[in-house]
Amino acid sequence: MTDTLPGAVGGASAQPPTQPPVPPRPASAGSLGITDVAKLAGVSAATVSRALSGNGRVSAATRAKVERVAQELGYVVSSNASSLASGRTRNVGVVIPYLNTWYFSTLVEGAAATLRERGYDLTLYVLDGGGAQARESVFENFLLRKRVDAVLAVALELTDDEVARLLTLGKPLVCVGGLIPGVRSLVIDNERVSALATEHLIGLGHTRVAHVGGAVELDADFHLGSARRLGYDTAMARHGLATGDDLYAAADFTMQGGYHAAKQLLGRPDARPTAIVAASDEMAIGCLLAARDLGLSVPRDVSVIGVDDHELSPFFGLTTVAQHPDVQGRRAVDVLMTELQPHEGDSALQIDLPYELVVRSTTARPPAP
């Protein structure tokens, strides 16, 4: 029931003190329930529920009438009451480490769009900042309040404990951006992605190919840095090409990091690499800027390829291996939805996400020696 707090509605200016006898119900449009609709439609509340939810059978005529009345009254079901009674919330929880990042925010936007289309709400839990404490409070409290029908974990390496905790709720749990044992996960093959990028350069004829990768000590989130470095190493090895410390520089997945790494790699003119595969587009763009500052022309003097297809990449003409976070978000929701259906055929726990090479103008054949 809406509290009869005076002044909550008016808002604009202070309530005049000379208020006439306060109307007992100040147009409490919020407090209209299913029974109001029922009464006006001349049916029982049960029938209204069935007509509006689509569960159970209702004659076409009755349904139409109920819908009309509900529309006229501006009636909207109380999700709390509905959830309590039915056990379904039409709401999914999305847990994510950060938000102010191209990848994460785009992924969430994709998920949000899909959920909205399906009539679902999205409740967001951003772990950032709060550290271990935030993480614990989310997993120990927020997610257990039965406010969500399912949980989508983004790029989170969940502990067995956290998984168990969530699964005892009996709610589907889907993970995107990392493989978790026993949990349906949508993953991108980071090793292959990185190998593909590397092989593009090798295919162009490059032999001195350097790698700007994530520092091992920053190897959070499913060892993204390691996986991509491994793909680079593998591809190089497969083609009999040398790798080594002089062809590797660690960075932190930022543009600035990529910039400094490239400065270092491209700095010595003696054995300068003719190409760089960066583990992310932001770092790749950093490399581009560094090359320019060193007076090197891209792609004439040095080729650069990234991974992601960041929103800035088209502008820089960056060749890259695209992953599509918005699609990842959408697909993750799709999976979640089928999971919410009374499914039985246990499909694969691991679902591979697509990626593809996007050739732009930062890669070309190596300069003639």
Next chain:
Amino acid sequence: MTDTLPGAVGGASAQPPTQPPVPPRPASAGSLGITDVAKLAGVSAATVSRALSGNGRVSAATRAKVERVAQELGYVVSSNASSLASGRTRNVGVVIPYLNTWYFSTLVEGAAATLRERGYDLTLYVLDGGGAQARESVFENFLLRKRVDAVLAVALELTDDEVARLLTLGKPLVCVGGLIPGVRSLVIDNERVSALATEHLIGLGHTRVAHVGGAVELDADFHLGSARRLGYDTAMARHGLATGDDLYAAADFTMQGGYHAAKQLLGRPDARPTAIVAASDEMAIGCLLAARDLGLSVPRDVSVIGVDDHELSPFFGLTTVAQHPDVQGRRAVDVLMTELQPHEGDSALQIDLPYELVVRSTTARPPAP
């Protein structure tokens, strides 16, 4: 369950004694309710509710015992039941046009962090993509389901209808990033911000100051482009400096747009501006890159200033007028929270957000003529 309760062991542990050390499995299924806690603690459900929620009086001893039992059982209140009974949801709805943008995602992250700290959930509605239809469905359905205690509208020019719709719910509505009549709004004075940036350049001695602004036809979101252009115009006029078509280029708030605009402005060597104030940092960075491509040195040949303090700005050494979206998100939540309290003193409807000049290395005195 860990049986530290002497009396509870007999009744509760149905486990065979010869069970190997199974992980404690705190909660049996999701189906444990307040009455389970009540029974085990030897009190009534009402007391458990009071002890856990802090409403009503409970002796310290009882409270401690209830808390311990709840902890052991892994009990978490059902937010639906709680909301239904109390009318409060401990959840706020955030409505936002886009998410995959530095400003928006950072703002939401700030809001999310604050909300989490206060034990609130955040339900996110991203309008993007769905167009008018998405917008309508959010305002006509999603927000009216009584799932939220309050609504935070970000950079949305709400129609009177939408405002009315939300206010009849009796739920607080706060707006950040735009002034809406009758709604408590947190706004940044875009005109002053832009004037401040312009005056920084004027103070350095620049007289030919150009503006890269939002195209009027893209003037969504509270006329951000217009307001910032007006601030530039005003500042120039105040100092008796000329403005005009040769000192203005429209763009679309992207780096690419800024790049092309700057190419145009800086292209003719005859009457080239010595400084540019861009209406956003992303455009400013585009200007930086354009200047470089034209062989101009920043800030020796041309100064550039932006607005935002984008995450990339420190890397580019960009001088800018900072607004702090994360702080804006936090403050918006703060306001929302006081709004949720039984407030009475109607404070100002408009709340001004802070901004400040951040001088880095892209602005300097103009070149000697």
Next chain:
DNA sequence: CCACTTTGCGTAATCGTTTGCACACCGAAG
């Protein structure tokens, strides 16, 4: 030692839907 206020807690009535069950009606099959 007696009113009289606090305190602490239990009883029971909500909150607004959903849904199992019962029942009435209806047309088709036996």
Next chain:
DNA sequence: CTTCGGTGTGCAAACGATTACGCAAAGTGG
């Protein structure tokens, strides 16, 4: 003309909390 299976609807019991009341027991002051 019964007997059915299928439809459409209402009744009433959940769902799992919160909270207004009421009533003891425990302080408090005179």
